[in-house]
Amino acid sequence: MVNPAPGRVVVIGAGLGGLRSAEALRRRGYAGRLVMLGAERHLPYDRPPLSKQVLRGEASLPLLRAASDLDSLDATVLLDTPAIGLSVDDHLVHTATGDVAYDVAIIATGAVPRRVPGVEGGRVLRTFDDAHALRADLKQESRLLIIGAGLIGCEVAASARALGVTVAMVDVLPAPAIRVLGPDVGRLVADMHTEHGVELLLNRTVVDATRHEDGHRVALDDGTEVDADVVLESIGVIPDTSWLGSSSGIRRDNGVVCDADGRAAPDVFAVGDVANWAGHRHEHWTNVGLQADHVAAAILGQDIPPGNVSYWWSDQYEVKLQGLGQPLPEHDVAIVTWGPKARPVAVYSHHGRLTGLVGFSAAGAIMRLRGDVAAGTEVGEILDRLSPGTPAG
Amino acid sequence: MPVIVVDMDKCTGHGRCYAVAPLLFTDDDEGRPIVLVSHVEGDSEKQALAAVAACPESAIWLEDDEQ
Numbered sequence: 001m002v003n004p005a006p007g008r009v010v011v012i013g014a015g016l017g018g019l020r021s022a023e024a025l026r027r028r029g030y031a032g033r034l035v036m037l038g039a040e041r042h043l044p045y046d047r048p049p050l051s052k053q054v055l056r057g058e059a060s061l062p063l064l065r066a067a068s069d070l071d072s073l074d075a076t077v078l079l080d081t082p083a084i085g086l087s088v089d090d091h092l093v094h095t096a097t098g099d100v101a102y103d104v105a106i107i108a109t110g111a112v113p114r115r116v117p118g119v120e121g122g123r124v125l126r127t128f129d130d131a132h133a134l135r136a137d138l139k140q141e142s143r144l145l146i147i148g149a150g151l152i153g154c155e156v157a158a159s160a161r162a163l164g165v166t167v168a169m170v171d172v173l174p175a176p177a178i179r180v181l182g183p184d185v186g187r188l189v190a191d192m193h194t195e196h197g198v199e200l201l202l203n204r205t206v207v208d209a210t211r212h213e214d215g216h217r218v219a220l221d222d223g224t225e226v227d228a229d230v231v232l233e234s235i236g237v238i239p240d241t242s243w244l245g246s247s248s249g250i251r252r253d254n255g256v257v258c259d260a261d262g263r264a265a266p267d268v269f270a271v272g273d274v275a276n277w278a279g280h281r282h283e284h285w286t287n288v289g290l291q292a293d294h295v296a297a298a299i300l301g302q303d304i305p306p307g308n309v310s311y312w313w314s315d316q317y318e319v320k321l322q323g324l325g326q327p328l329p330e331h332d333v334a335i336v337t338w339g340p341k342a343r344p345v346a347v348y349s350h351h352g353r354l355t356g357l358v359g360f361s362a363a364g365a366i367m368r369l370r371g372d373v374a375a376g377t378e379v380g381e382i383l384d385r386l387s388p389g390t391p392a393g
Numbered sequence: 394m395p396v397i398v399v400d401m402d403k404c405t406g407h408g409r410c411y412a413v414a415p416l417l418f419t420d421d422d423e424g425r426p427i428v429l430v431s432h433v434e435g436d437s438e439k440q441a442l443a444a445v446a447a448c449p450e451s452a453i454w455l456e457d458d459e460q
Binding site for chain 2: 027289322
């Protein structure tokens with residue numbers, strides 16, 4: 001396949017997806033011009049530490065590359081320059097300071113937090129500046145109410161408890177992170193938070209929120225009222241596509257609609273949280289890098305790299321939760337313990353075939369089985385291999 | 394020739410290196426990497442760089458061999 005290399009690639013977004021796209025193009029030999037537009041004032045930084053090391057005050061801006069190291073990418077990085085529109089017909093990205101012409105554009109604008117209706121003065125956690133503001137709010141004597149017990153909410157709860165903050169966490173569903181973990185494994189995570197002193201308010205929704213001089217009062221649908229100094233809204237994110245407007249020529253439906261190669265329109269691709277590839281949108285860190293490499297190969301007309309089993313992780317207290325595969329809510333789950341420390345490992349299956357694994361600080365157990373997740377190995381065999389008493393390997 | 398360096402203090406066992414570059418890394422009993430090929434060039438250097446980019450802890454990088 002002969003693909004003339006584009007003369008100028010414009011990457012819209014300077015987060016993980018934008019940076020990994022630029023890196024993948026250079027790694028694959030692209031020698032043309034590269035422009036990266038960042039909406040924030042910061043150089044590309046990493047988001048997972050925001051809810052952990054940054055919030056606990058152990059780290060400052062977690063740059064993905066040192067400024068000097070960024071130079072080696074030979075890219076023009078324009079910070080504080082959000083895209084405000086795009087025209088497929090004209091091959092232009094619009095910004096407040098002028099239009100940027102592209103031969104190929106990669107949309108990597110990520111997502112923005114979904115807000116809880118009626119909550120005034122709540123915090124969110126998506127950007128470094130968000131983390132900084134939340135950090136400044138949290139004092140040892142503070143009472144924090146977290147609305148939404150997904151992975152971000154859970155990580156903030158753990159970090160806040162480490163700071164000595166009083167934490168309550170409310171969720172409409174019966175267990176934390178239930179969409180990722182399912183109810184059985186979600187209950188293990190619930191226990192973990194309860195043991196660390198988090199007040200969990202599950203199966204409940206926020207019906208009213210008022211803000212007064214001394215803080216917030218949030219009413220739940222069962223009549224409970226929660227007083228808090230700080231409220232965090234962590235009920236998920238919405239793909240950041242509003243800047244595209246209605247006349248861009250880019251189709252949107254749960255993100256930028258793309259084919260299986262990330263192509264959204266002629267010469268326009270999308271990666272990461274903003275991208276809906278062939279009907280699937282993923283918000284995991286690992287997925288972004290794989291998509292960026294895939295798109296770089298597609299742009300340069302090179303062989304598409306092989307896919308990889310989906311992977312995510314979440315650090316809460318001393319536990320590293322790690323997941324492989326993409327089990328669906330209706331799949332079966334068996335929870336076993338692994339190794340001398342009896343770490344929980346959740347084994348998900350459908351019609352007797354392995355579909356996913358979640359380990360609680362059990363990398364040694366689950367990583368060995370990544371090929372089995374891809375292959376859909378018979379689940380009985382997996383349980384035999386994990387069960388104590390069976391010689392490893 | 395560039396050489397692969399893994400900071401095992403930073404490594405927390407995400408298993409991305411041996412997932413994206415199985416010819417260069419394998420895993421130990423705790424899910425952490427063992428470097429199979431330390432000196433890389435050409436295609437293997439590209440694979441090593443993919444592993445560098447895939448590491449969530451920035452625990453892998455390439456250094457120029459002093460020799």
